[in-house]
Amino acid sequence: MSNNRIICIEKKSQDIEKLNDDIDKLNDMFLELQTLVSNQNTSLDSIVDHIDIIQTDVIISQNELKKAYELQKSTDKMKFTLYGILATIFGIRLL
Secondary structure (H helix, E strand, O other): OOHHHHHHHHHHHHHHHHHHHHHHHHHHHHHHHHHHHHHHHHHHHHHHHHHHHHHHHHHHHHHHHHHHHHHHHHHHHHHHHHHHHHHHHHHHHHO
């Protein structure tokens, strides 16, 4: 074998080893990417769960506000009636 041919074979061998190293690095990068995506998925699931809880709390709050409004309207009517009765009593006493 000629010296040039041996050098050429050694060069190809080195190139193949470098390619193999690059493929290993690429594999590691994809594994890291997989971990990042998995972590993001977990975070997104947590966010969705919190949104569901908030939606439920908002509905409950709306119902409580409606009840409070109705109670306030009822109380206002009772106050108006009481003031009317008191005005009538004071009006009769003054006569």
